[in-house]
Amino acid sequence: MRGVVPPMITPLVDEYNLDLPGLKKLIEHILAGGVHGLFLLGTTGEGPSLSNKLKYEMVKKSCEIIAGRVPVLVGISDTSFAESISLAEHAAECGADAVVLAPPYYFPAGQAELLEYFEHLAPKLALPIFLYNMPSMTKVTINVDTLQKASEIDNIIGFKDSGGNMIRYHEYINAMRDKPDFSMLIGPEELFGESVLFGGHGGVVAGANIKPRLFVDMYEAAVAGDLDKIKKLHQEIFVFRQLYLCGQYTSSFIKGVKCSLNCMGICSDFMAEPFHAFREPERNKIEALLHKIKLLD
Amino acid sequence: MRGVVPPMITPLVDEYNLDLPGLKKLIEHILAGGVHGLFLLGTTGEGPSLSNKLKYEMVKKSCEIIAGRVPVLVGISDTSFAESISLAEHAAECGADAVVLAPPYYFPAGQAELLEYFEHLAPKLALPIFLYNMPSMTKVTINVDTLQKASEIDNIIGFKDSGGNMIRYHEYINAMRDKPDFSMLIGPEELFGESVLFGGHGGVVAGANIKPRLFVDMYEAAVAGDLDKIKKLHQEIFVFRQLYLCGQYTSSFIKGVKCSLNCMGICSDFMAEPFHAFREPERNKIEALLHKIKLLD
Amino acid sequence: MRGVVPPMITPLVDEYNLDLPGLKKLIEHILAGGVHGLFLLGTTGEGPSLSNKLKYEMVKKSCEIIAGRVPVLVGISDTSFAESISLAEHAAECGADAVVLAPPYYFPAGQAELLEYFEHLAPKLALPIFLYNMPSMTKVTINVDTLQKASEIDNIIGFKDSGGNMIRYHEYINAMRDKPDFSMLIGPEELFGESVLFGGHGGVVAGANIKPRLFVDMYEAAVAGDLDKIKKLHQEIFVFRQLYLCGQYTSSFIKGVKCSLNCMGICSDFMAEPFHAFREPERNKIEALLHKIKLLD
């Protein structure tokens, strides 16, 4: 796995139903940007907020629409071991290519417990696994040492780091330098350029829901070592991220992505509980920003 | 709801099956101690770690065994709105008396978002609701102000605070002083005595799985204002809690409860993933402590 | 040391000068309330914000005014070992009775480092020492185990806990139960009643700057085990603490104490940098509260 793998939002009509036309438009919109894969049911995809039924449907429909054009990764993080296994089975049946697994996010595990958990779960999964470091949500950091040991497990093939700690990211990269086939992806899009420049393989960047080409361009520039272009795109990304800062809560980030897509006519901006779509004042800010960056005219 | 409401552990044979004989023994053991209710599928009950199927079975079997002898509260906290509703329906069908709801524990909500979430969810639930403050797991504190507003919602009838911040607990109590029917329960058993002394109504205390009478005695002493007895029991509770400190991770607490019950011949100590039962060295410490406090001879 | 030991504010005319008439009035006001000691240059006393010159003067003048009527404790916490020693020498010369020492608060020390620090510093000090746990300011908690070991050092005679964690406070008390001469004092006044009820010896309570009698009454009620009186005073203290919540920053607490004293005509409310006295809107709130609790008519 190399390149840009957008963590796709889940277009919803309401708490119980997918916005299917929106989902189709969204997938086409993202694929048109030249991305290298798609990641379903991650944090940006509101995975944990959806009912099991809706998760299963989302995987099925998305795989049908994507139809093998790019690899599909499915988030199976759950506080329940059994539910993660079931969802992974379903993902395999639907034709997904890999699963993505963060630590169980209710009761925090120690590093040794975490490693055992990976060792117990991995053999039960039909698909290869990306580990997912997301301490702001899971309260647990996957330590460099734990990653190194986990990477010895048979079907663990990659890592996504959304920790936002660039020193630790460099440590992860250094620790895995001898395994060039192990995919190292980064989360915060603001660090995407430098992560690839210093040895990372790609990014799981939410902004690619809205403007996939921007991140594909950054990936290509970073691989090519084109510093001028990297700097230019880096600044664009920092303007672009204003879209995430229009609300006052942590949820502002996902709300901003969904609202932008809705303003652009792509899909519904309904948010699963406990959140709600941006209301008038925030929506106005989003629209103004979209005009500014030429995503609306 | 007044008094001692143990957050019951979930006896497991393995990841997929209840230890039913153990469950029966455990319920009889706890009820024999004179407790005032039972709380299923809380943090101590490993609720979030269990598959939906297992949760449903646990509620059904427990309600059958308890058979109305004490009120039953069922934890329905989930990151998915729909799953919380389903479990609450099932709990109502099984004859449970109330549900217990913590904030969704993946993506953290702001206070206004939290209040809306309670407002949206409450009308959809057949059973009355206890809110549950558990910031160490959910990353979100239910503010005093939010509790006060939420207590205006029709079927929200009580609050369980496991925050461990005694100043805030007093604030909660003060805020609800005009609603004496609203139940105020506290989590950490180390603070149980003083919480009742200063106006609380009871405790959701994990130690009551092991030695229910100790906590029932404390409740009665605190209600009676018997200071000498309270101090004596308070010190006993601080010896007792050594049972929770035998391991090195946060999970040491639940492992300690399950291991103690297993040593006492009551039920299995199997832990759901990502945890495992205490191994030899910790188990030896537990046994020594149980001898010391006369729960084993 | 038993009872109420107010952490006295430092009345200032400006950044460089004590408000001497205010200091005199303040000391008389506090002593008239029947307190059992006075603590200078603590957190409430803005100790770390004052120049060395001003600290020395504050100790000298206060000792002169107090003139042996109650024991005087002097805060010598500093990031520099040498400065702590010098200030302790000065305190001894001025006739103070003990010093109070928190961990150095810039670079955080580990527990073993902390214990060595106490072992190195204690023999160099002429006065007996109270250790001071103040993790919100120092970033370091003095662990129960560290306290127990430190209490073996010759002239360490007591402990002040401002951690606000009541479970840990009970652990400290339990750990020191065999040394009844070792003074155990608590910081947050909201927990003063229960701390004495459960074995503590007194409180370093900022509110006693404003209304010393309230806290002396609570101390006496708690020692006597008069539950009705304790509950009544406990509620008064929770009304009283509104005085600390009138501003929006952490500093609101000290500003509230100084503003109250100024409104009551006792001393200047000048705050050392980086803070400033409450401005009009907050001052109006303070005045309203003081009327409500009958400290102004």
Add this chain to the structure above:
Amino acid sequence: MRGVVPPMITPLVDEYNLDLPGLKKLIEHILAGGVHGLFLLGTTGEGPSLSNKLKYEMVKKSCEIIAGRVPVLVGISDTSFAESISLAEHAAECGADAVVLAPPYYFPAGQAELLEYFEHLAPKLALPIFLYNMPSMTKVTINVDTLQKASEIDNIIGFKDSGGNMIRYHEYINAMRDKPDFSMLIGPEELFGESVLFGGHGGVVAGANIKPRLFVDMYEAAVAGDLDKIKKLHQEIFVFRQLYLCGQYTSSFIKGVKCSLNCMGICSDFMAEPFHAFREPERNKIEALLHKIKLLD
């Protein structure tokens, strides 16, 4: 100010005395590496741990030895406004070129309070000022917005960010893009390369005490945009940093720098309280690492 500005350690014979011969050797060692300035009394320089007397002497002696060969920056961060001013005056008299100021580090200030503090202090200082963001020690982050406003104050001429949050660093850089004369320096040396690549002006990097040329090389490579060299040096820096990880406490970092310099025969490794020099086991690790990276043969 551009380039590499090592935060120099303070060589000590004991708690009260500078290791003067060591200081001379150290300064020559660092200057020989081609650095662009020297920063005294920072975190690495144990500034807050030293007595006032020792701080003054350190500034005086260092300025004499440096004798204008590079600009000298002096840390004046203090919890006391008056002490900061005095030290800045002394620095000016000794011929230093600028001062470095972190937020007062005991009682945490809000952003508005912080800005007022900068506004009040700046006019009282004879030397130009670098602000210093060091939240792990001060508990306070200087927000992007606060930096922008503070940069309007007359003699505030630069910023050193040791926050370690690379997203925020990019935001700082973007916020100051219109003021190219305002110096933007970064703290963690692990992020030095990318910070200069993306618009930063230099680094305050502790490793330059030990191997100044490594960081000067990195600076030059980053300014030149020589990606291959940057990557090579970046990896060297990550090997080099093992020197900081030989102990178990936060202090391991400074201990590692001092121990390395001592092993290299440059100066004493005495640490001011509450710390102590590395003992045998850690020293052995340091020696082995120094051999590995060819700083010892």
